[in-house]
Structure formats: C-alpha cells, structure tokens
Amino acid sequence: MVHSLRQLDILKLARAAGWVEVEDLAQRFEVSAQTIRRDLGELADQGLLDRVHGGAVLVAGVSNLGYEARRVMHESAKDRIGRSCASMIPDNSSLILNIGTTTEAVARALLEHRNLTVVTNNMNVANTLIDNESCEVIVAGGIVRRSDGGLVGDLTSEFLANFKVDFAVVGCSALEMDGDVLDFDLAEVRVSRTILRQARTRLLVTDLSKLTRTAPVRMGSLADMDAVVTEAPLPAELQDRCAGWGTQCVTEAVHNGETDAG
Template identity: 55%
Template sequence: MSFRHPQILDIARRDGRVTVDGLAEALGVTVQTIRRDLSELADAGRLSRVHGGAVLPSGVSNIGYADRRALGAEVKAAIATRAAALIPDRASVFLNIGTTTEAVAHALRGHTGLMVVTNNLNVATTLAETDAEVIVTGGTLRRADGGLVGPMAAAAVDRFKVDVAVIGCSALDAEGDLLDYDPGEVEVARAILRQSRRTVLVADASKLTRKAPVRIASLSQIDTWITDALPDPLAEKCAAWGTEVLHP
C-alpha cells in the first residue's frame, strides 16, 4: 500500500469525495500517480471510482457513523441553520436519524416552546437541556448510531400529527428517489412523512453520488429540499413537482 493511501482516505472521509486534480495538487504528484492510487483503493474496496475522482463506497451497508458525521460538516451545519429558520417557536417537529438532522437539532437549541418527536437518541440528547418537550419514540436500538427503528418506532410516530418533519436520507438517485439502507429505519421515515403537515428534506449534494437499496419516498412527496447544489435535470423535476429547493 502506498504511503499516500491513508492521506487520500482521510481527505475522502473529510470531504465525502476526492478529485484526481485536487489530490495531485495537494500531494504533489502527477495525475497518473493519483489515478493509480485511486484504482488500487477501489480494488481494495476502500473507495468507489466516479468521473474525475472517487467517493466513499456505499451499497447495501452504510459507512460508519463517525465517518458520516465528519463528512461535509460545514455544509451540514449551513443546511441545518437554513432548516431551523423555517421552524417557528412553539412548533411541533419530527427529526429522524442522521447526522444532518442531528445538526438541525443543534441549530434549534435557540428556539423556544418546541415539541420534538424523534427516533434519534443523539437528537434527544442535544435538545435535553433546552425548554423543548422531547418525545422519544422507542423501538429497537441501533447501537451504531443511536437510532430507534422498527414497527414499535413507526407505531409511536403514527400517534402524532406535527407541523414540520425534517428528515435526512443516505442517498438520492437521478429519478429523485430518497434511499436508505435499513428497512426498519425506512419504515419510520415513511410514517414521519405521513404524519407531518410540512416535510423538509436536508440532504447535501454528496448524497447524489451514493447508492442505497431501500426506497423511502420521492422528492415529489417533499415540500422543501435544502441542499448545497443539485444538477439541472433534478432541479427541473423538482420545479415540475412543486418541490421547493433552498440553499444555505
């Protein structure tokens, strides 16, 4: 293994993706050398090649929670701030599992009088010291990320009808489908969408480079999507569906 490989993986974990030109400049080597490094890392299953570079691999299992939390942290924080601005004081809110929804919880700490229903123990902990009424759904604990999933969690969600749902997803495809890895988590996310008067998706552009096997819903079912960037074809679909797209 080349001594550059750990450096390349560190950059990929930090930024979500790497480019051939960017790595060549950062590491002071030729683009041919970087292409060879990326091919070797892809062969080892550490990265997935995309046009002009590589991304962290995804497929039927998600990357680690700590790695996800570190990916694009500044972008997630900006998206979270924009999402929090849409939520008035004394609103009722769903927040589901995910590092971006966790960032939204941090951004909501200055709000007053909220009722927050969540299947995310990290969200509950973040809001525990505020005046928000925090309701945890229950369900099967997923120790890897503090998520509560499965039929019990979905049934708990069905007991509420809230003003705003803020959800994340693990991947978005070109057809505008929101995707995730765990059917038990998806079951809860679908219940959250059903039981909300307004739905807000918080998902940065890196989700467009990833794949996951379980469908949550379509962007056509989402009222507002907050993201840092999106390709024109998907922007056109959102306009046709009436899905509002906001940027941080």
C-alpha cells in the first residue's frame, strides 16, 4: 500500500523512466533527501522498487529494466566481479564478451591486459577496450539495439560462429536456485548460446541480486558453465549443485583483496 500521494507520484515517475534519483526527487517535491530515501525505502519494502545507490529502479518482471537503470544497479558488486573475472583471463588470450552491464565491468578490468583478441556484440565493450592499444577488438554484425548498444539477430550469431576462443564471458538477467540461467530477450539468448558454444572455457558473471529476480527465457544452466563469478558466495544449496556439476564458484574476498575459488 502506497502511504502518500508523493510516494504514488514517485512510483509513476519510476514507471515512466525506469528509475529515479534521490536528489532529483528532493528538488521536485521540495523535501529533504532523507525524506525521499525514507519514501524509497518504504516502496522497496512493499516490493514496488529496488533500491540502488543514489535512487531506486523498478522491480523487474517479464521485461528488463532500462539500460541506465541497470548500469547504476549494484555498481560496486559489478566492479568486484569484473576484477575477479579479469584475473582469470591471462594475457595473449582470445575471448567473447556478450551484452550486459556486468560484462562491461569485465571489459573495464581488462584495460591493463596485453595482447588480447576480444570479439563482442556489445558496442559499450568495444568502446571501452578501444583504449587498450594492445587489444584487438572485433565487433559482430547484426541489428543494433539503441537502448543498450547490443547487437542481436541471426547475422550476429552467424558472425560469432566463425570464431573459436579461449573464453566466453556472459551475463544474465536472473538466476534460479536450480541453476537455470535466464534472460528476457530470446534473440539475445540465441546469440549468447552461440557464444558459449564457441569457447573453450565458459564464464558466467552475475551479482547475487539476480537470485531475487526472474526472467522468461532460459539461456542454459550453471551446469553448462566452467565457472560462475559473483561478488559474494552463492547460497550453500547452489554451491553444492555447482560442485556436483564441476562448475567452479569464484568470489572476490573483499576484506583481504584476494579471490577465493571453491
């Protein structure tokens, strides 16, 4: 139950834009940032919004959040995941990075690597890695999604099928406790499946908030992955399943700066 007309207006703004920011709302409603944070907290407690640093985003359902909203969600976790994943990829490697804000964090963490060949259907990844002069960047063809710079479609899959790389790094929109890896867009999932087939080592990068979300299209299972990289340990039940499948669980140990693998 929405407790005030202001909260109702906040919810309408979030539904229109996909996300809201504390400072903007405080100015719009001429109240303190603390008041807005309390409003957002109450809306989040009702399951109507998800809190992120500096604001809130819509709770995902059968459609994905907008790119800008996803980009700011769990930024710190994604940065840690990016560093952990990058530490698993040696210099002089070839890899494919797919669409997603977490794979973009991996790209940022690869800027100091040497002699990489990176194939991607993510324009944001390409624009990031172009700053690494020792990195060869190959961009897939296909239909460009203006919403997030992703390339999808049959042409994209056909292009990626020309490669056999050392690593595939893929993200997802949701993760089930049975290990199913989910996304929203069937066209994107088809491309991701091609990416996984064309790699010797398959890495899933995902923050643990994906365990609280749902999406309608199944990309595959953690059983299909060689490793899953997260910012904190997976629930024990899911870790046990990964052990049975032979899927490595990789988590950055935030407190000591090392990476734990189990």
